[in-house]
Amino acid sequence: MAIEVQNSTGAKIFVKALYPEGFREIKPTAIKGETLYLDLSELKRAWKDNAKKHGYGVEPFIVITIVKDGKVAVQGISLKGDSRYQKITILPNYKPLKTTKEVSSESASSGNIQPMDSYWEVLEEYREETIPAVVAEVLNADYSWGQMTYSYMANAHVGFGVYIFVNSEWSRTGTHYTYNVNGGSISHAAFDRGEDVYIWMDFTYRYERWKIHIDGQNFYEEYVFVKSFDPTSLSWANYKPSNVKPAPINSWDFEGRYYSSTYTYPYYRFSLGDLTTDAFSIDVLGFISILSSAGVISPSAAAAASASDMFIDVNYEYSNTQAFTCTLDVYGDTGRYHRIWKGQSETTVNNINTVPVVGFYISQG
Structure with missing residues (x-):
């Protein structure tokens, strides 16, 4: 599926999807201009298996965080129906971002995060x-x-x-x-x-x-x-x-x-x-x-x-x-x-x- 994030040129964008165990970061398969392309097949399989094992499932739900020029916008999106062929357009509602300086790189060394990465x-x-x-x-x-x-x-x-x-x-x-x-x-x-x-x-x-x-x-x-x-x-x-x-x-x-x-x-x-x-x-x-x-x-x-x-x-x-x-x-x-x-x-x-x-x-x- 494709998500066009308007007014996002030069922004840092993070995407999370709701899995049975909670939110998990997912990476776009491609980025073209202001459009993100996502493969949600693994997410759908996870929920299909969960429904069989535990008796409940969900429609795919993702959250996009956009950071640009010292401002942030967060948008949740519920994907109804067959999302493979969907294209969704969102216009971020930016607000001034309050941040703190990084004093240690310990948390950056866990998982797939590399300490030298500029954003994670x-x-x-x-x-x-x-x-x-x-x-x-x-x-x-x-x-x-x-x-x-x-x-x-x-x-x-x-x-x-x-x-x-x-x-x-x-x-x-x-x-x-x-x-x-x-x-x-x-x-x-x-x-x-x-x-x-x-x-x-x-x-x-x-x-x-x-x-x-x-x-x-x-x-x-x-x-x-x-x-x-x-x-x-x-x-x-x-x-x-x-x-x-x-x-x-x-x-x-x-x-x-x-x-x-x-x-x-x-x-x-x-x-x-x-x-x-x-x-x-x-x-x-x-x-x-x-x-x-x-x-x-x-x-x-x-x-x-x-x-x-x-x-x-x-x-x-x-x-x-x-x-x-x-x-x-x-x-x-x-x-x-x-x-x-x-x-x-x-x-x-x-x-x-x-x-x-x-x-x-x-x-x-």
Whole structure:
């Protein structure tokens, strides 16, 4: 495949591809002007084998880092379909680059890197954790009762935002799409009057820190993303277990005031397609906290993630196919009014702002 990187003449360009074990640097087979030519056949074979052995695969996802005239741009690209004949054009959004001087060549002597090279990159640190996180919830301060259903369609693609910390700020750099060969479902997550309900699932979060060296100067890229998910782990309860990470709700939007004319028919119904976007959010700060406690992530990246209320966005629709389905039916005693709010995630991370949460708050009146 070919990628034209506009306004990149004279730039240093690094390309990484997401393999089952994480990001790996790949070299273009050819460079003509501002166009890179990549052979992704090995990458596709790796993911095909992974799907057979471990039950999940991805659409090819690459990240391109462009450094030019003291500025940097990072662009993630998801390659859908047959990428052999694709040509993609990107226009880098350069920002001033903050670097530090190289004081030792020790890290340059590892792997395929040669100390005399004027520019190179190396993976310095990584960490993976499988963590259960809430995907849907109802907080019920009312006399209402009801049920939720939640399911994943086997082999359906789900997109997860990929986040990078560079130049002292977090940005969303792209979406990588993954799928699981297994389905999973909860048919009846019930809640009674005054009871809450939570539905959660296991996600495998990954962190990577890359050191990039150019002409005696260094800078770092820190990545956080969800690599995979396990739909067979879908579970529910009327309380949130302590190991389950909460829904990242920052605010509540008033949905409406509803009247239950009969207790035999729901006064409020919801399905995932009712969301105003094709994405919802899940927690990432629990993973950041683990990284911080272990001394893996840089203190500045951890602090910035917390200060920006960072989360992971989950795109549940791909090629007109909805990977997840979720429904909610709420009932009430005849003749009562009820108020319902929907949860929202809000962040100051670059390239993303507000994403809905599949979360509801019910109150009387």
